[in-house]
Amino acid sequence: MKVVRQVEPKIYYQAEAFHIAADVLHESELMKYRGAPFIVNASFALELYLKCFDGKTVFKKPSVYCEGVVQYERVIGNVSQQGHNLQNLFGGLPCEYKEKIVSKFDALEMGLSAESFFETNSKHFVSWRYGFEGNNGSYVASEVLAMLSVLQSVGQEYL
Template sequence: MVKKDILLNGIVVGEHDATGNNLEDAKAVEAILKEKGLYQEVTTNDAMFNQASAFASVANDLYKRDLKKSPFKGISLSPFIVNAVFSIELYLKAIHNAYGNKIKGHHLASIYKGMPKKGKEHFLNAASDVRPHYQLYEGEDIHSCLESLSKSFEQWRYLYEHNELSTELQSIRYTMHTSHEACCRVRESFKKQ
């Protein structure tokens, strides 16, 4: 068996015998962390935020590698959009979850509209704070971005079924950044209570 380090927040806190079976290894690591008093349950909100962040990370990697520079690799556009928009959806749902709401569906504008007032305040403040980092069209705001992206997850997953889809990369990146920042602010506000 191979010995592998156990990392917690980037710090080596122990090691375990890796079996090659991910489920068995995860259980072993969990037992070691519990034994050391380092194990923390992952809340549903944590899981939602982590998953949203993972999809956002994939989208950002695709953007930097294939879409930001020349040559532009159009084949990466659909995976970028699907991952980015899904991350936005999950961030919005995590905001709802923080306030005790369960939300279904993919329509971003609808998910936003049903958000609690305090969540919307965090979202709009985040939108204002991150806007200077993006080149948006005159009059384009977070509401118009959410509306224009509302069906993107469903449409861009099946790009071959749609002949004339278009989108603006800056507005997607702006909305994804806003959603991430707003979710962080909401989560932080609950930690302070």
């Protein structure tokens, strides 16, 4: 039996974990004036959500467990797009996913397009990890949280 998935679940669930971490950090009173951990976790979650739409499940080293049952030494998630640039990752998605993301984000009436969001926030994972070096950019937490929810919702539709 061949398993066909439209979203790579290992990548999706890891994205969801970083999304949860970003939500917790955003709500924490102790983190109120410490944005770097929030935006780094949120940006990595955004990256992983985008990668899960183009990911594949790879089954390594099959062997017969018993008659009619195959086991695998490793099952991994593999992505075709590399890097942390959100704009590039979004641009490389199949049209079906891009259209769904754009439609859901536009419906929120955030005042910017999905394309603009990814352009503005494209390099935050890299720049905010070492924000003390002064190369971090600004972000709007409500926009980031909205896009996280959109990507999570689109991913759930395809799991």
